[in-house]
Amino acid sequence: MGHVRRNYGQYCGLAAALDVIGERWTLLIVRELLLGPRRYGELLEELPGIGTNLLAERLKVLHELGVVTRPQTRDQGYALTDLGRELREPVLSMARWGLHFIDAPADDVEVRAHWGFLAVQAMIDPDRATDIDESYEFRVDDVVFHIAVTDGKPVALDGPAEGDPAVVARTDARTFVEIGAKRLTPFEALASGRLQLVGDTDAIVRSSVLLGLMASPIG
Incomplete structure (x- = not known):
């Protein structure tokens, strides 16, 4: 049985946006792709805790919705489409806003230089x-x-x-x-x-x- 995507059932731009990117991990996948194309294994490494099945499902949905392109060869990575790249400013704004809530980093919190x-x-x-x-x-x-x-x-x-x-x-x-x-x-x-x-x-x-x-x- 295939995964049934949830939606808010509201005729509103914000609700429609959240239907696409509101699922757990989806915006973090977008964050990685905003920094450049990433192969599947690279995404799995940079998103510790996501699990391979969930990553595959999120990428499948993003591709179906026209937000992400799939690699055509083994050397290529997943990349954002023009539509996906429109998330750049909203993501940067959310990252800026989120800095207000960052506490001192615990030892078990992941951090990546990029x-x-x-x-x-x-x-x-x-x-x-x-x-x-x-x-x-x-x-x-x-x-x-x-x-x-x-x-x-x-x-x-x-x-x-x-x-x-x-x-x-x-x-x-x-x-x-x-x-x-x-x-x-x-x-x-x-x-x-x-x-x-x-x-x-x-x-x-x-x-x-x-x-x-x-x-x-x-x-």
Whole structure:
């Protein structure tokens, strides 16, 4: 007997959206695919606890609804369709909102360095970008990503910054998320040795302001 998808039976856009992505684990699958195509085994590894049958079922439904494409060869991964990629801003907004509820990480809580890339995208406040051209590089465990600010417009990009970044930050994934959740200030993380920053002091301040980690300096 096939799986019967539940629905709210309400003629409302929000209810219709939740009919698609409201099931447990579905949005976390979307989170992974927002960071790039993923093979089945990679999704299983990055979503500990989901179970192979449930992952297969969620991917099947997302594919049937036109949110995810299936791999055509063994080397390809599952990927978001154009429709699926429209979830980018809602997911980033929810990630930003969810930072309010993050407690100190327990020892048994999973954390992945590449989630830091999603966190930094959620933290960026374009209204706080100054009219500058510079980049800030983040090395979170073994993952590298950066923010490039061009004419005051910031964008988060995978991989190292081109040229000479104004700031290079090195930390671990737990510390990065704790800073994003404002459980730990960058200065506390620096003092405890959990964060290393290389760069001009003014650039460090600009990057912290851009990420909402400190208020804009007056004057």
